[in-house]
Every structure is written in C-alpha cells, then in structure tokens.
Amino acid sequence: MKKNQLLNSELSYLVATLGHTDEVTVCDAGLPVPETTSRIDLALTHGVPGFIETARTLLAEMQIEGVVLATEFREISPDLHAELLGLLEIEEQKTGKTIRRTYISHEAFKTRTGESRAVVRTGECTPYANVIFQAGVVF
Template structure:
C-alpha cells in the first residue's frame, strides 16, 4: 500500500494514469456504456460510481490548460427528456479540484468516436444516464 493515493484507484488504473501523456484522454463511463468494445485499454471498477472515480483521478491527474474544453460529456439525445443531474456533481468536483473549466457536450456517436481514440476507458457501475465523461490530461508541474 501507499500513502495519499485514493484506495479506489487500482494498480492497473494507476499504471495507466502514469503512462498517459499531455493531451491523452481517459473516459470514465457509466454502466450502460459499451466500454469493452470501445476501449484500447479497459479498467473495470464496476462497484463504484463515476463521481467517486472522477474525484480520485483528479487527485492525481491535472486537466489540460492548453485546450478550451478539457472535459467532454455525452449530450442528451434529441427527443429524450432525461435531465442528467449528475452533471452538476461533476461540475462541483471539477471546480473543487481544477477550478472553472469549460465542458464540451458531444452528440452520442461523436462521443463514441472520441472514446475509441481515448488512451483508456474506466467502466464503472454508475446507474445514472448520460454519466460518461472524458478527461484530457494536462502537464504535471
């Protein structure tokens, strides 16, 4: 064991976060996301929700300051009346850890294409809809 590393971060996920370079992206997905078919590298954290994983990842990984929108969310599909309240939780976590950051909202299939190019996908057991989030890694100083 190590000190100061959130216990939710598995050794496999820590290795991936260490391997990632500036500009690489990581997806933290909800339980409905097709993670296995999208991922170049897949980490399963099925017993956890996205907010707790997001908070732990941002303890160790800074967001990119050289891009306008270092965070991406899958926008609600047209015609769907669901309101993703979890987004407010994400915004609060990001503000606490990284300050105010702009968020990009991407159409579902555009989000999937971006996810396929991500360095890794973390599959959680999150049950909220539209709870997928992409983070662009920044420079560690």
C-alpha cells in the same frame, strides 16, 4: 503500500504514463467499450463504484485541462451532471487552471472513446454518466 488515494494498480499505472492531451474515459456500466481500447473494469454491482467517486479519485491523481461530455448527460441526468461540474470547479480552484468543457452528441461521444488510452467502467447506472478527461500538465 501506496500512500495516495488511488490504490488500483491499473489506474495508477495509467495516470503515471499519461502524456499531455492523452484522454481517459470514465463511464457508466452500460457504455460500449471499443475492442481496440483498453478497458479497466471496476464495476462490482449496480452503483458500485459510483461515477462521482471514481471521477473524484482520478482527479486527485490526474492533472486535466479539459473534459468532453455528451449533451444528453446535461439534459437527461442534470443532478449528476451538476455534481461533476462541481468537482471540476473545485479542481480549477486547487490548480488555478481553467478546465475546458466540450459537449458533443452521445453517438459522437461513443466514437470518441476509441481515442482514449483507456475506458474506466464504473457500476454507475445513471443514464449518460460518462466523461472523457483530457490530460494536462502540472507546470
């Protein structure tokens, strides 16, 4: 059995095959997923799994150098947005690397998900709880 935190085989494979600057979207239950983008659907019911626990688990396995967020996330769901920023700060402290934060409109965000290697759908029902992780390198 795998020893590290991430047990989902699709997510584990995705992280293992990422290259520098590849993108992975983690989204709430309502974000539309482009037909051309791989979907890893974790949603079981409202709130399960949650956005933060999914992001935290991915961050434990994935080196990132940037995130893309919708401006609306910061405005409409400030508490969950702040919690995500807290996770990013912890990640910066662990790695000693700065994580770039880019904000775009929600409409632009939805279009941008088409560039992701995969969209990971959670059961989160908080509006605009979405992030695009941009893969970094560990060296």
